[in-house]
Amino acid sequence: MPPTSILWLRRDLRRGDLPALGAAHHAACSDDGPGEAAVVFVVDPALWQGAGDARRAWLAASLEAADAAYEGRLCVREGDPVTVLPRLAEELGAGSVHVSRETTPAGRRRDGAVAAALAEAGVEWVETGSPYAVGPGSVLNGEGAPYKVFTPFARAWRDHGWPAPAPEPEGLRLAQVRSDRSAVQRLQQARDAADLPDLSEAGEAAALRRWADFRDGALARYGTDRDRADLDGVSRLSPYLKIGAVHPRTLLADLADGRRHPGDGAERFATELAWREFYADVLWHHPTSAWHDLRGSLSGMDYDDVGDAVEAWRQGRTGYPVVDAAMRQLLREGWMHNRMRMVTASFLTKDLHVWWPVGARHFLDHLVDGDIASNNHGWQWVAGTGTDASPYFRVFNPVTQGLRFDPHGDYVRRYVPELAHLPGKAAHEPWKHADGHAHGYPERIVDHAEERREALRRHDAARG
Ligand SMILES: Cc1cc2nc3c(=O)[nH]c(=O)nc-3n(C[C@H](O)[C@H](O)[C@H](O)COP(=O)(O)OP(=O)(O)OC[C@H]3O[C@@H](n4cnc5c(N)ncnc54)[C@H](O)[C@@H]3O)c2cc1C
Structure with missing residues (x-):
């Protein structure tokens, strides 16, 4: 045989x-x-x-x-x-x-x-x-040590390079092997149980279609539009990359033909893929960073317990429109825009003073693209505990972030129906309008300016 x-x-x-x-x-x-x-x-x-x-x-x-x-x-x-x-x-x-x-x-x-x-x-x-295009653990600096900071990693990652996409083997014969009936039923039940908009778009063929649409459309403006939560300016390929319905090497090979991609979109997109590779590399070298602070400089931080405010954050009822829109997008679609992931993570860690793993867990529970390396290091980046961390004193202002990255209020109104009556950017500051809370939208659970000061006070104390 x-x-x-x-x-x-x-x-x-x-x-x-x-x-x-x-x-x-x-x-x-x-x-x-x-x-x-x-x-x-x-x-x-x-x-x-x-x-x-x-x-x-x-x-x-x-x-x-x-x-x-x-x-x-x-x-x-x-x-x-x-x-x-x-x-x-x-x-x-x-x-x-x-x-x-x-x-x-x-x-x-x-x-x-x-x-x-x-x-x-x-x-x-x-x-x-x-x-990954380059296997985690393969990109090392001149001393043979892993990179701690993204930009030099990304440079070395590009220099390292990756192989061309693998061709399908010729003469492949697939065995017919019986499946466990219980496993098939379990999968069917799981598929039916969740009410997600994109399930019919799963799989390799759909991933490649989405890539082609993005490559021939939004990619040209990706460098400028990628931060806009209200626009269709990103690829939404993360769920496919997570499950391996498409390999980053396939995308990078397609991007390499620069003549087809005017503007800096292709370059920027490759850099975003490099972030995914960087975080996988960090996790490879520092396995404990999955659930513990990568850098110890904030190990003495005073955090608040998980209470009602965290539940309001989870449910999208903080009274800050852009935070609530994003948290509801997560619950409704199993996905959230990158800029909004940063804004909501900042709100939990800096406005509510909660340790980042609490938020990372919630994201992993609900994200279709939930990925331990990208998610947990993304959280650490915002919290200021990770490699290449944002400065600890950077606290995202949920109102100005909303006005900047959802300038017409469309994103907010899409996910927060209680604010649908507020036109344009008014949706970002319902407290300034007599009928702002008329349809049950909650009051702000904290005062951002006050909590920002408190976050800085705690950070200063932790750093001695
Ligand atoms: C707090 C927080 C949690 C996150 N959790 C996850 C997660 O669980 N899974 C996940 O795939 N990404 C995560 N990210 C990264 C990023 O938000 C998503 O990859 C991106 O929003 C996915 O949308 P997209 O495919 O349209 O991205 P695009 O903008 O089209 O980017 C293309 C691809 O590049 C990669 N990429 C882009 N930005 C990043 C980034 N900052 N870090 C790592 N990879 C990136 C992704 O694979 C993405 O699909 C997180 C970021 C933050 C700040």
């Missing part, structure tokens, strides 16, 4: 530009001809329980699309991968399990345990590629 290999998909739910697929195909081929590669996804209860409804629904919809891309041959199993994969390898007589390298602390721990269990069963573990 020709040999079989297993491709275990995790954060790489696609068929194109997937080096591990090529490796699995190659391993399945022998002198007797091509064997079959079995493509599997394992619903791991440890991860499933930790993901919020939105992320589970997005995963389920993305798996459905991946199954179609793999001609209905994606096998879904349920359980601890440490036992599921050796059992599956035995069932199929597979000699190797192929993956894209996982880079988060939890993923690395799990993969170590799975590789050891497979080795005991005489099955080879093969890592090919990663979810």
Whole structure:
């Protein structure tokens, strides 16, 4: 019988530009001809329980699309991968399990345990590629140390370069392997349970369509429009990048043809992708930074307990329109504009004086693109505890941020119906209008100017 290999998909739910697929195909081929590669996804209860409804629904919809891309041959199993994969390898007589390298602390721990269990069963573990253009841990400075600051990292990252997109292996044969019925049902229920607008747009084909639309449209103005919450000025590719429906290498290869991209949009977009790579690199070198301050300089900070004010923040009822619009966008769509992520994170950490992991957890519970490296280091950037941290004295003013990045109030009115009657920028300051709170919009829960002073006082005290 020709040999079989297993491709275990995790954060790489696609068929194109997937080096591990090529490796699995190659391993399945022998002198007797091509064997079959079995493509599997394992619903791991440890991860499933930790993901919020939105992320589970997005995963389920993305798996459905991946199954179609793999001609209905994606096998879904349920359980601890440490036992599921050796059992599956035995069932199929597979000699190797192929993956894209996982880079988060939890993923690395799990993969170590799975590789050891497979080795005991005489099955080879093969890592090919990663979810990043440049594998985390690969970009080092002249002394062989990791970069601590983004700009020199980004320069070295570009100099390092990345391979061209991987072609689909020729003569690929996919094994037909039964799925666990319980896993299929669980995914179906998760998909039906969440009421998200974009679920029908999951998958690789949709990701590539979205990319092409953005590349041929908003990319040209990306350098100027990317901060505007009211405009359609960003790619909204983060949920696809998170799940691996598209690889950043595919996008970067497309961007490299500068003639097609007038203006500085392409350059700026590549820099944003570099942020994603930077944060993955930081996490690779500092695994504890997932949930602890990366820099110790604020370790003596006096934080407030989580109370009613945090609940008001979570529900989008702080009385600051742009903060509330953004928090409601998160609950409604499972996504939030980058500028608004910064504004809302600043509000929690600097206006409500709450330690950043509280907010990071809430974001991870609700974001479809929830990613431990980008999210938790994004939070640390705002809180002033991370690598390349914003100065501790930078406190975002929620009113001026709103007036600047939603100048006509459209973003606020889209998500906060109680303010729909306030025209233009009036929506940003309902307290200045006699009917501003007429439709139940709450009063401000704190005075920003006062809390800014308090934040600075606490920061100064923490820094001695
Ligand atoms: C507090 C906070 C939490 C965040 N949490 C997440 C998260 O959980 N998952 C996530 O993918 N991003 C996160 N980000 C980064 C950023 O907000 C999102 O990547 C971006 O809003 C996604 O929208 P987009 O795809 O339209 O981005 P675009 O502007 O179109 O950018 C393209 C891609 O570049 C990457 N990117 C852009 N900005 C950043 C950034 N600041 N940091 C890292 N990567 C970036 C993303 O992969 C994004 O999809 C967070 C930022 C902050 C400040």
